Amino acid sequence: MSVTAPLGFRAAGIAAGIKASGGRDLALVVNDGPSRAAAGVFTANRVKAAPVLWSQQVLSGGRLKAVVLNSGGANACTGPEGFQDTHATAEKVAEVLQDSAGEVAVCSTGLIGERLPMEALLAGVDQAAGQLSKNGGLAAADAIRTTDTVSKISFKRGEGGYMVGGMAKGAGMLAPALATMLCVITTDADLTSEELDAVLRRATSLTFDRLDADGCMSTNDTVLLLASGAAGVRPDLEEFGRKVTEVCADLARQLLVDAEGASKAIAIEVIGAACEQDAVNVGRTVSRSNLLKCAIHGEDPNWGRVLAAVGTTDAVFEAERLNVAINGIWVCRGGGVGDDRSKVDMRPRDVTITIDLSAGPHTATIHTTDLTAAYVHENSAYSS
Amino acid sequence: MSVTAPLGFRAAGIAAGIKASGGRDLALVVNDGPSRAAAGVFTANRVKAAPVLWSQQVLSGGRLKAVVLNSGGANACTGPEGFQDTHATAEKVAEVLQDSAGEVAVCSTGLIGERLPMEALLAGVDQAAGQLSKNGGLAAADAIRTTDTVSKISFKRGEGGYMVGGMAKGAGMLAPALATMLCVITTDADLTSEELDAVLRRATSLTFDRLDADGCMSTNDTVLLLASGAAGVRPDLEEFGRKVTEVCADLARQLLVDAEGASKAIAIEVIGAACEQDAVNVGRTVSRSNLLKCAIHGEDPNWGRVLAAVGTTDAVFEAERLNVAINGIWVCRGGGVGDDRSKVDMRPRDVTITIDLSAGPHTATIHTTDLTAAYVHENSAYSS
Missing domain, CATH: 3.60.70.12 (L-amino peptidase D-ALA esterase/amidase)
Known part of the structure; x- marks a missing residue:
């Protein structure tokens, strides 16, 4: 077809x-x-x-x-x-x-x-x-x-x-x-x-x-x-x-x-943004954090790496009002420690990271993958 | 001391x-x-x-x-x-x-x-x-x-x-x-x-x-x-x-x-820039290309990945006037194929990538590392 x-x-x-x-x-x-x-x-x-x-x-x-x-x-x-x-x-x-x-x-x-x-x-x-x-x-x-x-x-x-x-x-x-x-x-x-x-x-x-x-x-x-x-x-x-x-x-x-070497499909869902462009920018920036992508590969709900990436953007937000959920568990509330991170089930291939900027009604979702040794191998072993 | x-x-x-x-x-x-x-x-x-x-x-x-x-x-x-x-x-x-x-x-x-x-x-x-x-x-x-x-x-x-x-x-x-x-x-x-x-x-x-x-x-x-x-x-x-x-x-x-998992120290030397900020921006952008960092890890002088990264910046340059040298060999001239890439010795730990924007007299050098399976391991195996 x-x-x-x-x-x-x-x-x-x-x-x-x-x-x-x-x-x-x-x-x-x-x-x-x-x-x-x-x-x-x-x-x-x-x-x-x-x-x-x-x-x-x-x-x-x-x-x-x-x-x-x-x-x-x-x-x-x-x-x-x-x-x-x-x-x-x-x-x-x-x-x-x-x-x-x-x-x-x-x-x-x-x-x-x-x-x-x-x-x-x-x-x-x-x-x-x-x-x-x-x-x-x-x-x-x-x-x-x-x-x-x-x-x-x-x-x-x-x-x-x-x-x-x-x-x-x-x-x-x-x-x-x-x-x-x-x-x-x-x-x-x-x-x-x-x-x-x-x-x-x-x-x-x-x-x-x-x-x-x-x-x-x-x-x-x-x-x-x-x-x-x-x-x-x-x-x-x-x-x-x-x-x-x-x-x-x-x-x-x-x-x-089918992305090279990926073992996880990660959805970065940004909510509470002041405008759609803010939501896209935050999602994009978080999706490019090698440290976060490694953590997800290791099935570690490391929300600190999410906040570190959000903090590099110029989106409208206040650090002390950021909330982050990983696979539905709000591990970060009000910019600090939230629910027990051990409750997060990281085993499924699909991982959803929800970032609430608490700054408005706009949303966007960016899709990315984890960073793996297989990715490194595929892109270093030969020219492509 | x-x-x-x-x-x-x-x-x-x-x-x-x-x-x-x-x-x-x-x-x-x-x-x-x-x-x-x-x-x-x-x-x-x-x-x-x-x-x-x-x-x-x-x-x-x-x-x-x-x-x-x-x-x-x-x-x-x-x-x-x-x-x-x-x-x-x-x-x-x-x-x-x-x-x-x-x-x-x-x-x-x-x-x-x-x-x-x-x-x-x-x-x-x-x-x-x-x-x-x-x-x-x-x-x-x-x-x-x-x-x-x-x-x-x-x-x-x-x-x-x-x-x-x-x-x-x-x-x-x-x-x-x-x-x-x-x-x-x-x-x-x-x-x-x-x-x-x-x-x-x-x-x-x-x-x-x-x-x-x-x-x-x-x-x-x-x-x-x-x-x-x-x-x-x-x-x-x-x-x-x-x-x-x-x-x-x-x-x-x-x-x-001592950067985590690195096997190469890469200097991205930008010359011929219209202003220092352009040189820094281009160097920074190239230093963040995971694909290029993997290629350098694999000792592959993949200058196409350099140009692909340069092209995402807003620096002053014309694509057909870009020159790129890797460890002193000008593998890309005038935006196209330059000297024989097999002449590039990629074995030393130090790798210098020189990017000539042909747009002015300014320069800047950004230092980065290659992307390795060891980096992925170090950042996925435990929280840090």
């Missing part, structure tokens, strides 16, 4: 020989219309990979015929030659589809600072084009994996019978905005590119942007939303927004659970 | 029974004058431990008779009762010295969120007072250790014959401002508290504030500078500033080398 769950889409995932492992490493997603409306959200990193620079330019037109994605190389920090490689990839896709390169988005993921093996990649585009099918969604999702241990796919049915489908990859460098990831979402509903853009920005701000596995922001993050209009349904915009958000949230959850 | 290297100071370090290990855990440093001028710099964390709140108040008077320090408990997030404990500790020191509690600073370090065992601590003050001596500097430096594997001490002789001595502790939560640490610096030169304050702020901004082991800011950081005037020397202020900075740099280096 994945990106081919909605009508009007074909996809393929093949092994082009880009990855040393020999596994699938090139995916192609094609929108057969009748509509080609599309929108994209990209990394906020100022060092952007060539495919991000290219796809941003393409998306300014609000239309996409196809998306070509490769794992095995990020094509980031590769200079004008790297941009030329991306351009050539889009031209090749346009050629095999007899369409315009100006409506072909390109996504790459893998090691930064190395050129892509273009001969293999361009031959792979031919091969992928030959295998495009309405059942190709799973193979495409498989082909964009890097250190992901599983493919990430999702789909939901909307009111009136339209579908939203999606695939994503990402297992490290998960940080806003966005998480380090590639994501393609498709729908057979009929919407304008402006509508898609508004819906996608809101959906990603509530989901992928609130995922922070290791605080590291990628050069390649891309989330695309393509609408074929093939179901002939003009959905209610709010209802459509909810469906896209559900798909994004589902994929974000899958990314979190 | 340590804090008792200059004339006019006595110190002691004893086992009061605060630490479960039974090791030394209480230090007392006394200034016998004739001067009592003093200055202090404290954590920027908004969640401040009781002893920080107390000592900031004391230092507003610009005079210190004594400093009492304990390991085995941070007395942070302990509410009004914790502040009362700090107050009682200062009163006890004043009593044994027949002096004023208003000129006694208190420092604590250890686990956040637990009350101190006051009976043991107050008895310890009596014991320490009985052991005060001009040779007590080493015992005092030993008593403030937590996860530090060695004591940190330093001393330098100034022009005209005065001395500057110091001791410090800190092995985790090393982040500005300041690194998670306690530090007491003494001198027998004769200076006003205003002069000491200016010198200390400048010295810490160039040393401890540029140390960032794990990005976590403590609730207890304190650096104190006490002048007895016993050498009868009024030093040149600039020369005195250099000496204090040298002592701070020496202690900072010792903290870095």
Whole structure:
């Protein structure tokens, strides 16, 4: 299912020989219309990979015929030659589809600072084009994996019978905005590119942007939303927004659970904030405390490390009015010792840390993982 | 030597029974004058431990008779009762010295969120007072250790014959401002508290504030500078500033080398910055990239992770003009692939990453460590 769950889409995932492992490493997603409306959200990193620079330019037109994605190389920090490689990839896709390169988005993921093996990649585009099918969604999702241990796919049915489908990859460098990831979402509903853009920005701000596995922001993050209009349904915009958000949230959850070396999925729930931005900032800052992430890994409800992190933010709060609960036990009340910390059950994989700033009605939840020796191993044993 | 290297100071370090290990855990440093001028710099964390709140108040008077320090408990997030404990500790020191509690600073370090065992601590003050001596500097430096594997001490002789001595502790939560640490610096030169304050702020901004082991800011950081005037020397202020900075740099280096679980000492040297603040911000941001710290641990000169971190800052730079050298090899030039990365020798413990922003003449160096499985173990295996 994945990106081919909605009508009007074909996809393929093949092994082009880009990855040393020999596994699938090139995916192609094609929108057969009748509509080609599309929108994209990209990394906020100022060092952007060539495919991000290219796809941003393409998306300014609000239309996409196809998306070509490769794992095995990020094509980031590769200079004008790297941009030329991306351009050539889009031209090749346009050629095999007899369409315009100006409506072909390109996504790459893998090691930064190395050129892509273009001969293999361009031959792979031919091969992928030959295998495009309405059942190709799973193979495409498989082909964009890097250190992901599983493919990430999702789909939901909307009111009136339209579908939203999606695939994503990402297992490290998960940080806003966005998480380090590639994501393609498709729908057979009929919407304008402006509508898609508004819906996608809101959906990603509530989901992928609130995922922070290791605080590291990628050069390649891309989330695309393509609408074929093939179901002939003009959905209610709010209802459509909810469906896209559900798909994004589902994929974000899958990314979190598969994050490199993680043994815990931690929800940092900030309540009582003076504004939503305060809640997000506090959650983000706490989610980046290596000391706290180690403590959670050790199943230690060390709320002092939560307060130490909250204290580094400029959110509205008074230290003596902070309350912290871990898995429902209010271990810190009024900035000091609260209920007995030995009552906290730290054994489940899911850990919820609730931080009450006692400063207002606003809330936000940031999702992160623990810091483990396995994370260190995965990110020090080889280049990625 | 340590804090008792200059004339006019006595110190002691004893086992009061605060630490479960039974090791030394209480230090007392006394200034016998004739001067009592003093200055202090404290954590920027908004969640401040009781002893920080107390000592900031004391230092507003610009005079210190004594400093009492304990390991085995941070007395942070302990509410009004914790502040009362700090107050009682200062009163006890004043009593044994027949002096004023208003000129006694208190420092604590250890686990956040637990009350101190006051009976043991107050008895310890009596014991320490009985052991005060001009040779007590080493015992005092030993008593403030937590996860530090060695004591940190330093001393330098100034022009005209005065001395500057110091001791410090800190092995985790090393982040500005300041690194998670306690530090007491003494001198027998004769200076006003205003002069000491200016010198200390400048010295810490160039040393401890540029140390960032794990990005976590403590609730207890304190650096104190006490002048007895016993050498009868009024030093040149600039020369005195250099000496204090040298002592701070020496202690900072010792903290870095002893940082929890570290196997590499990494200097992030930022050059070509439009202003000093840009250089500091870029260095700090790069020093906090878990992915980069893992790569350095794995002896992988992964400059892509450097650029990915630089790109998240708001410093003045253009991505295509960034250059990066690792241990002297310019592996990234003009934002792209530079010299052969296989030429980089990653085996030495010291690793220097030079980032040229190509945007101006300013520079700054931030010191950090690699991220290791040992760090994870040390911070997850027990509460600290």
